[in-house]
Amino acid sequence: MPELPEVETVVRGLQKSVVSQQITSVQVFRNNAITPLSSELFTQRLTGCTIETVTRRGKYLIFQLKPQLCLLAHLRMTGKFIVTSLLPQPHKHHRVWFQLGHQQLMIFDDMRCFGTLELVESLEQAKKLQQLGIEPLSAKLTLNHLKNCFNKSSTTIKSLLLDQTKVAGIGNIYASEILFDAKISPLRTGNQLSIQELKNLKKSIQKILKAAIDKNGTSISDFRKVDEKTGEFQNFLKVYGKNELACSHCSTPIQRIIQQQRSSFFCPSCQQ
DNA sequence: AGCGGAACCTGTCGGC
DNA sequence: TGCCGACAGGTTCCGC
Known part of the structure; x- marks a missing residue:
């Protein structure tokens, strides 16, 4: 699905709703697109982290967390982030639930399961980001x-x-x-x-x-x-x-x- | 270096 | 109604 403008729209929405929230629990419903692949490890590393910033590079979403950790998300064709204060029933397209504080739930939903969620220690370590070309809306597009x-x-x-x-x-x-x-x-x-x-x-x-x-x-x-x-x-x-x-x-x-x-x-x- | 093709998955739509 | 093929906004890998 989403290209730069759609990812930018998602990032702006998340900036309003999830920044400075703490991830209090994580539930993985389907782990074929997460890194590390082990749901337990993925869950364990994220739980307790606070979301400091949400930004974009190309079509990647970048969640910078504290303590030092980055969650890179790529929506591919059908990935979505939904933030809700209701407690829904798990839908069959829900891949991961991130409980934020006690009130909110951030849902990663992806019908076709092409989307990816990857934990990296730091942005410098994210090889995929290093390979990207310039940002088209920056001064680098000359x-x-x-x-x-x-x-x-x-x-x-x-x-x-x-x-x-x-x-x-x-x-x-x-x-x-x-x-x-x-x-x-x-x-x-x-x-x-x-x-x-x-x-x-x-x-x-x-x-x-x-x-x-x-x-x-x-x-x-x-x-x-x-x-x-x-x-x-x-x-x-x-x-x-x-x-x-x-x-x-x-x-x-x-x-x-x-x-x-x-x-x-x-x-x-x-x-x- | 760069191409085409297949693969990763699931769903929808149109034709017969 | 039901089956079948085409198509879907992305990326990566493989073989040539």
Whole structure:
């Protein structure tokens, strides 16, 4: 599911509801995606810790705990964090319950079980985070960076945008939306792009991601904020999922093609 | 270096 | 109604 704007939305929700709370107990319902794999060890290490900060890097959520410990979460396709003050019955998609204080429960819910929860001693130790490319909404997204990452490659620009080691956080929906906004065909290769096109791409990456964060992300099927409300950006999508519908700019039917076994949507007339 | 394909799981939807 | 295939926002591993 979630790409950078959705993860950012979740992080903001968690910052309001779980920071400075103490984890009083942990219950693991299904442990195939947790590290350490042993539920007992996972539970034991977290119990008693206080959540100091919740932040994001790429599509990872980072819980910094005290005493010194980090919980890295990746939602993959269907992962969710839900915070509630009610005491629900365990649902079959609930993977882990984190009891916070005496009043609140933070639920990690994941229908498809692709999501991961990993305990690491410190962020420096988290290899996955070290491998990530730059944050697209930071000052590090420069024309030079895009030139270095994209302009020497014969891979398609669609694939390059999905490559988390270059720019971190863009997924399949926003890759299509960004390329439409920049008027670049997903079939072009990195080394075919002109400097002007790279400039447009940089602008579109930031514009689309910021707009999606403003709308609390996209809820195509099951993305939900921490309070279980949907995001609204799906109402602003221009090409994703619009196969055969008229392009909002020129009325040409939007095309769907498969690249890297994943759908790309684009306007064959506007995007060259 | 970089590609395609499969795998990890479960659910939904559309066609017949 | 029921079965079957296609598809789903992500990542990783394997073989070429």
